[in-house]
Amino acid sequence: MPKHVGLISLMVVCSLWSMPRAAHAQALTPHTLQLDAAKLEKQGLSLAQEAAQLGQFQQFELALPRAKLASQLAPKNDKVWFLLGGLQLQAKDYDAAIAALQKAQSLNPKNADVLFALGSANFQQQKYQAAISNYQAGLQLKPNDPDGWFDLGNAYYMLGRLPDAIAQYNKAVSQNQKFWPAINNIGLIKYEQGDREGAIKQWQTAVSLEQQAAEPLLALAVALYTKGDRQQSLKLGEAALRIDGRYGDLNFLKENLWGQRLLADTKKFLELPSIQAALEQQGRPQPTQ
Numbered sequence: 001m002p003k004h005v006g007l008i009s010l011m012v013v014c015s016l017w018s019m020p021r022a023a024h025a026q027a028l029t030p031h032t033l034q035l036d037a038a039k040l041e042k043q044g045l046s047l048a049q050e051a052a053q054l055g056q057f058q059q060f061e062l063a064l065p066r067a068k069l070a071s072q073l074a075p076k077n078d079k080v081w082f083l084l085g086g087l088q089l090q091a092k093d094y095d096a097a098i099a100a101l102q103k104a105q106s107l108n109p110k111n112a113d114v115l116f117a118l119g120s121a122n123f124q125q126q127k128y129q130a131a132i133s134n135y136q137a138g139l140q141l142k143p144n145d146p147d148g149w150f151d152l153g154n155a156y157y158m159l160g161r162l163p164d165a166i167a168q169y170n171k172a173v174s175q176n177q178k179f180w181p182a183i184n185n186i187g188l189i190k191y192e193q194g195d196r197e198g199a200i201k202q203w204q205t206a207v208s209l210e211q212q213a214a215e216p217l218l219a220l221a222v223a224l225y226t227k228g229d230r231q232q233s234l235k236l237g238e239a240a241l242r243i244d245g246r247y248g249d250l251n252f253l254k255e256n257l258w259g260q261r262l263l264a265d266t267k268k269f270l271e272l273p274s275i276q277a278a279l280e281q282q283g284r285p286q287p288t289q
Contacts, residue, residue: 044073048080051087060091071100078107082114089121097121112142116151123155131155146175150182157257162189180206184216185257192259196223214244215256222262222269237269238278245282248275 048070054063067084074080085100098121104114119134135152142148153168166189169182187202200223206216221237246252248270250263258266269275 041074041077044070044080045077047073048077048083052083055083055087055090058090060087063087064091071103076107078104078111078114081107082111082117085114085121086117089117089124092124094121094125110141112138112145112148114138115141116145116148119151119155123151123158126158128155128158132159144175146172146179146182149175150179150185153182153185154257157185157189162193165189178209180209180213180216183209184213184219187216187219188257188259188262191219191223191262194261196227199223200227212243214240214247217243218247218266219258219262222266225269226265233269234272234274237272237275241275241278241282245279248279248282 047066051063051067051070054060054066064084064087067080067087070080071084081100081104085097085104088094088097088100098118101114101118101121104111105118108114115134115138119131119138122128122131122134132152132155135148135155139145139148139152149168149172153165153172156162156165156168166186169186172179172182183202183206187199187206190196190202191199200220203216203220203223206213207220210216217236218240221233221235221240224236225233241248250267250270253263253266270279
């Protein structure tokens, strides 16, 4: 800016100083941008929709920033907070997920799915009693949800409350007779309790409901092998691993609630030459120790 002040500029400065105080204040007050709250919320919902679509393709690095911004643009929308919490849960950012889900719950206490998601967050942090409370609260609002009963059964399972777990699994099946994961898990419990025949019946039922379900198929193969039915067991085991090679990993099986007795028998089964060949075809040449 020039060091000298021209005549016209000086006149302007003098005229400003001689103006009434109110006019002086008005002249210096900056214009403020008037934000349209409804328009911002609409933009937030659009971002949330984008985040949801990206989340479906596991693109969390792209989905999460959009969901976070959406929660800022539409802070009173419980569905946006639920989406954010769900994405953070999938990204295993549990503390952030719980905070977002609790915000969603405060905005809409009647959304059972939010409570189920809170239960999942606690379950994955091994806070099983807290998860049970979440699931039970969700089921009070949505008692016909088979997934809710199934998740509650899993929480009881992890606490070693096996009769309670079976009771919840049966409730899941009563809501959906084709809900094979609950039937499968009843088989897991029966096998650990030494009831091999009862477990086999459960897994046979699960396979009849979903022939492409690798888990009950492999469990059935292992149980039949321990029973002495070698030919049938190998056929089923190879089929299971072709469907999903992850089930050749003992750690993966443990994460899916397989107990010590079944894991020990499965380890022996996975070491069989024909099963090893099936694992090699899936890029898993050795079972995890």
